Amino acid sequence: VAPVTRRRKHWGWGFTDEQPSEAALRGSAAAFAAVLGFGETEPEAAVPLERCTLPAPRLHPPAVLRDCCDGSDHARARHAYGSSYRDVVRGFRGRFDNPPDVVAKPRAEAELERVLEWAIGSGAAVIPYGGGTSVVGGVEPIVDRARFEGVVTIDLCRLDRVLEVDEVSQTARIEAGASGPSLEYQLREHRLTLRHYPQSYTQATLGGMIATRAAGHYATRLTHIDELVQSVRAITPAGAWRSLAAPASGAGVSPDRMLLGSEGTLGLITEAWVRVRPRPSFAAETAVRFPDFLSGAAGMREIVQSGLGPTQCRLLDPGEARLTGAGDGSSAVLMLGFESWAHNVKARLALALECCAGHGGVSDPVESRARKDADSEVGRWRESFIRAPYLRDLLVAMGVIAETFETATTWQRFASLHRSVSEATSAAIDAVCGVGLLSCRITHVYPDGPALYWTVLAPGTRGGELAQWDAIKRAAADAVIAGGAPITHHHAVGRDHRPWYDRERPDPFAAALRAAKAAVDPSGALNPGVLIDPA
């Protein structure tokens, strides 16, 4: 676990001590530019924090809360953005137009309640903040200045303990501010694991995952954190909202399912009972090469509809396979793996490979997890997956537009949606950047369809790259919605996806959600602008 004294970079991913040296950056930039065919080999430097000018804070916490509040430039800059490409570029360039006025880091739920009471009493908006890994503007303090006196960001990072472990029921009560590595570290002494690894895993917190319905490690069955949550506790302005900790209930609408995906608009999630499991002792995985993306998808469909339930089942198109080192660009590559703590899983992998063979899938020899990760295609891909957010900081310094977007659709509509979204996005890349790369992977699969995830890499024009990206994103998102698919499979809505989300969600549901919010948050202080506008 990262000791609390490590300092997060004020503009990008990870910690300040992880930032490579200038020489190392230059070397990496040259290497990447060669692979991409674009990108400046002389990386730009981030504007140091001391050269950034932040607007003066409009709010000042009372003495009793001063211990848990931080008005420093670093804290305010660090909490001004999430982790999207737009966020990194703005932070990199030293643009901090809307930082929170105060960052509070309560040390206990009671202190959190006092901060919330003070903030609302002061007419402030309140932004719940977990790991700051939102890529959709979910934590950005853009609020109506006529309506709110300022913004208090409540960072849950100090509520980071595993409070209780029920080894018999394989559940744990965990505070919402625990990051992925921190909660895994604490579970390890019980030989248990949550095993939920979104790409943001190293920074993301349990509360943030729940608030945004994060999708993680499991390509099937346990994909969204929703399935791992047994009960949730949240603090709302109207009091504590805590559901019964039971494996299941049929008592009315699920209170937990109303908090899952609420994105901080209904309350601040403070803890949850989650389902954990022993660490896997059996694993079998391999990479399967298909002639193309569509035949690979057909193989995946057969696997998931047959009920096999692989843990890993991700398909990279040829371009994505090349970029991540999982292939040479001549074929689509399926990362396929099963794991279990109780039983050998080789027979299940063999059945899955039979499904693939019928669609032209040719597999590498089956690997056990003991084999050194980096030696294999699966290992190279996994390493690349975890490093991607770090890499993005370098790409920004190289002037490269680097961002992703995602959705899900039925198997029936998959091929046409893949084509229409890819074409619209490529056309936009060509129009605004001249050249660029668009690749796609299937990240998670369901019996009724796949989740699709596109990566955009293109040379940006210094100072104009945000407008360029906005144009690409608009084309992509319009095509997603036109294809009848949701604006996000696991990146959430935040502020950035609002224009498309507003078109896809049913009106009576929006009215119901708006009313529900007003009932528990009468002043509309909680994360205004996210998901819904106040009544």
Next chain:
Amino acid sequence: VAPVTRRRKHWGWGFTDEQPSEAALRGSAAAFAAVLGFGETEPEAAVPLERCTLPAPRLHPPAVLRDCCDGSDHARARHAYGSSYRDVVRGFRGRFDNPPDVVAKPRAEAELERVLEWAIGSGAAVIPYGGGTSVVGGVEPIVDRARFEGVVTIDLCRLDRVLEVDEVSQTARIEAGASGPSLEYQLREHRLTLRHYPQSYTQATLGGMIATRAAGHYATRLTHIDELVQSVRAITPAGAWRSLAAPASGAGVSPDRMLLGSEGTLGLITEAWVRVRPRPSFAAETAVRFPDFLSGAAGMREIVQSGLGPTQCRLLDPGEARLTGAGDGSSAVLMLGFESWAHNVKARLALALECCAGHGGVSDPVESRARKDADSEVGRWRESFIRAPYLRDLLVAMGVIAETFETATTWQRFASLHRSVSEATSAAIDAVCGVGLLSCRITHVYPDGPALYWTVLAPGTRGGELAQWDAIKRAAADAVIAGGAPITHHHAVGRDHRPWYDRERPDPFAAALRAAKAAVDPSGALNPGVLIDPA
């Protein structure tokens, strides 16, 4: 499928043509009384409908709706109750104090909208009605007479078609009024099945299952209908509420999950896209005998936590095994089975049997489904399961109190909850009936805990049996809540569970749900008294 001309019994389960002759009833009564040790062998006769007096209807539909509305005594009596023991006793005795004033059976969604508009415009309450199988007062027209001019029950039975089948994505769009057998019949030509068999399967409708979060066939993973629903369409007074049909979405709070469990309070569910699958071609099942209920539960826990995911995994305590013919009363019996349309499942059953053996479980020879059902313990239990609602009508005629209640808890709390609830219920049975039988089964299992289901059988006092049952139920439900468990795992809340539900659900959530309802149903017309009271 039952032809639409068949007439439902006005007071009990199934159709009039299924009601046994008096001689047959007498024979069955003698046989059951011998098994139970109580119950009158001379069964009482139900009060015929023509001898029942119903209050005069207070509402009269306009001419344009008369075709789809029914004000007959049979229709009104038939829709006066659900299917709980309390309901059957009252119907049997000819007590129809609160029938709906009008029963509407719209033939299309547009007609349903017209009925809804007329009913709300007339100041009526509206009760959405599927199969009438609620056992919690979910469709009983008890409404505030000072607030509503009458009650219109909208029966969805004519919206019973499978509208669309997507064989590639293995999904189907089905109207809400389709009963279990009807939708299965329509899916059969596509060689697909929903495979969701709650005990009410023969009468229950898809819309009712969704509104009440029904639990069905699958003992693991796909237990609740929630997991089989891809998207839902409902008509609310504020318009149509339809979610995107996608395999998954991370776009905010799930609109479907707000309709699932809404019990008719937010809108009338008219159709849904559901996940279907090919009919299973591989099955392996057996019965496993354990020395006692707790050791059987330990075996189940090991099975489900190991990730095996059996389709059938139900544990009967010795008394329940005896009563259902699945055992001789000397041991607990686990019904254990796997099924698949794609792969042989014998290896998985073998692994599950290893889990059982470690806890003293001894299995019968493994059966394939081809073996004639009635020859086996599993078959005898399955037959008994499906016949139970029919049997209940006979037990009522024998003056026997016959009802069930259920909940779910963690594995950690399972043994103590099982003991405390069983003791409290047994004490109440002894106090009000002198003798009686209480048995328990585990109906569904999760990695974090089981769902428990108790059956009460006791000799009632003619005319006093409802008060007797109410006392038993109160003791049982108080013990369930005192043990920190939800008031229901799959029977829903309705009107009957309100006193306990109101204690278990979080207050801010109740406020949110009340406000959500008011936003889409401003007059509070939809199923008033269910789940929440109007603001």
